[in-house]
Amino acid sequence: MALEMRDRCERCTTAALPPDGQARICSYECTFCVPCGEVMGDVCPNCGGELVPRPRRAAG
Numbered sequence: 001m002a003l004e005m006r007d008r009c010e011r012c013t014t015a016a017l018p019p020d021g022q023a024r025i026c027s028y029e030c031t032f033c034v035p036c037g038e039v040m041g042d043v044c045p046n047c048g049g050e051l052v053p054r055p056r057r058a059a060g
Contacts, residue, residue, distance in 0.1 A: 005019045023054040
């Protein structure tokens with residue numbers, strides 16, 4: 001089972017998140033840009049889970 005590599009921040013919706021770029025995710029794969037994650041204290045607003053760095057995937 002692979003992670004869904006979402007390409008937009010769920011909070012600001014303007015931050016582009018390429019597969020090889022930095023992002024924050026929770027265990028449900030909610031995805032946020034780093035600045036939004038920091039503003040939210042690295043806590044997912046959807047489930048209350050911890051936001052952690054998303055693994056990077058080579059573009060292709």
